[in-house]
Amino acid sequence: MKGVAPLFIGIFGTFAFSWAGLVAIPNAQIGHLDPQMDEEGNDAYPAPESGMVERGRRIYAANGCVYCHSQQVRPAYAGTDIDRKWGTRRSAPRDYIFERPAMLGRMRMGPDLANVGKRAPVDDENAPPPGSTQPTTAAQPPPAPAGGTTAPGSATAAEQPAPGGSPAAPPVPAAGQASPAPVTTAPTANVAAAPTTTAITGEGGQNEPLQYSAGWHHRHLYNPRSITADSTMPSFRFLYEKRRVTGEPSAEAVKISGPGAPEAGWEIVPTYDAKCLVAYLMSLDQSHDLKEVKSATPPSPPAPGNAVK
Ligand code: HEC
Numbered sequence: 474m475k476g477v478a479p480l481f482i483g484i485f486g487t488f489a490f491s492w493a494g495l496v497a498i499p500n501a502q503i504g505h506l507d508p509q510m511d512e513e514g515n516d517a518y519p520a521p522e523s524g525m526v527e528r529g530r531r532i533y534a535a536n537g538c539v540y541c542h543s544q545q546v547r548p549a550y551a552g553t554d555i556d557r558k559w560g561t562r563r564s565a566p567r568d569y570i571f572e573r574p575a576m577l578g579r580m581r582m583g584p585d586l587a588n589v590g591k592r593a594p595v596d597d598e599n600a601p602p603p604g605s606t607q608p609t610t611a612a613q614p615p616p617a618p619a620g621g622t623t624a625p626g627s628a629t630a631a632e633q634p635a636p637g638g639s640p641a642a643p644p645v646p647a648a649g650q651a652s653p654a655p656v657t658t659a660p661t662a663n664v665a666a667a668p669t670t671t672a673i674t675g676e677g678g679q680n681e682p683l684q685y686s687a688g689w690h691h692r693h694l695y696n697p698r699s700i701t702a703d704s705t706m707p708s709f710r711f712l713y714e715k716r717r718v719t720g721e722p723s724a725e726a727v728k729i730s731g732p733g734a735p736e737a738g739w740e741i742v743p744t745y746d747a748k749c750l751v752a753y754l755m756s757l758d759q760s761h762d763l764k765e766v767k768s769a770t771p772p773s774p775p776a777p778g779n780a781v782k
Contacts, residue, residue, distance in 0.1 A: 503566040509763060518761040521571050522753075529753025532746050533576060536709060543578030544587040544757065559585040560759055562766045568759045583706055591758040594683040682728050690751040691725075691743050696733040708733075712747035715739055 508517040522530075533539065546560035554560060564587055569575035578585075682688030689700070695713050697704035713727060718740050726740040735741050743751070 506567045506570050508570065509567060518763070519568060519571055522756060525749045525752045526756045527753075528746075529749035529751070529756075530572070530576065532712075532750045533753055536750075538586075539576050540579050541582035541706070542584070542586045543581050544576050544585065545578065546585060546587050546759065554585060557584075560588045562759070562763070564759055565763050565766050567763055567765070586754065586757055587759050589685065589757050590755040591760045592685040593755055594686050687751050687755060688728055690754055691727045691747060692729050694747065694750070695727050695741060696729060699729055699731060699733055709747075712744055712750065713741050714744055715741050 508519055510517050545564045546554045546562070548563035549555045551563075555562070568587075569577075682692055691713075693700050693706075694709045696708045696710070697706040698708075715735055716739065718738055722740055723742050726742050729735075729741065
């Protein structure tokens with residue numbers, strides 16, 4: 474039994490040392506960050522989020538978006554995130570101070586979303602871009618299955634005790650999606666494009682929502698393949714309601730044509746949860762300068778004397 478004490482002390486010391494290095498010291502360094510302000514006390518960043526955004530974050534967690542999407546931009550020396558235009562600077566701890574928990578993400582099956590709100594078009598989302606023509610969709614819309622949109626009630630998603638817990642099982646693509654969009658017949662389809670490039674019918678046209686506008690997000694969530702033909706993102710149709718048009722068509726109806734579009738006389742409208750989720754996505758923006766982030770560089774070209782570390 475000689476040597477039990479040193480063994481015990483060794484094991485204890487190992488744990489104590491890692492706890493200090495991985496928990497105690499980082500917490501002392503970055504555990505009490507406040508929003509950054511300019512000298513006059515204005516321009517606070519980050520700012521607390523609205524209730525809708527907060528609810529949207531829970532829906533994001535409950536639906537497992539975090540398993541496929543990260544929300545952290547790596548510095549230029551540690552990856553190509555900035556080259557990919559996922560951000561203009563790396564993410565910093567201060568970006569997350571109002572997030573409990575921070576949705577840093579596990580893997581990148583899809584693009585990083587740290588700045589997806591920043592990418593939203595600034596102008597009126599309904600204004601058709603100049604010179605754009607309505608893309609003709611060759612694919613015939615398959616008859617939408619009756620009750621195809623009555624998936625698990627959206628309330629279940631929101632009631633999940635959000636953070637970190639096991640997410641609602643990613644929904645299986647609804648029956649209407651079982652036959653993948655015929656990629657070859659899509660007009661000007663760049664079939665070789667990586668799934669992360671939004672290619673096919675994303676923007677332009679009278680009826681097409683501008684990329685990253687709220688309407689675009691709704692359409693993408695409702696049917697990702699209506700935007701990226703080979704998307705592997707599941708569709709979140711249960712966050713939408715299909716209903717008969719009574720009187721005027723709803724202004725917030727999802728603008729979708731081709732496969733997955735509702736028959737005449739029907740429309741697809743976002744539930745409150747879907748609106749919160751999109752409000753959350755559109756709030757994601759880490760483009761504000763932070764004084765501790767030295768590697769912030771303009772995307773292109775780097776100004777002379779502003780060398781990239
Ligand atoms: C199985 C993995 C997976 C899950 C789960 C998933 N996504 Fe995606 N997502 C992708 C992939 C792959 C893409 C790229 C193709 C595309 O645009 O559809 C993508 C693209 C996106 C985009 C467009 C990003 C860009 O820069 O163009 C947004 C926004 C998005 N997802 C939001 C969500 C939200 C919100 C959820 C949860 C409700 C979610 N995703 C769940 C895989 C996933």
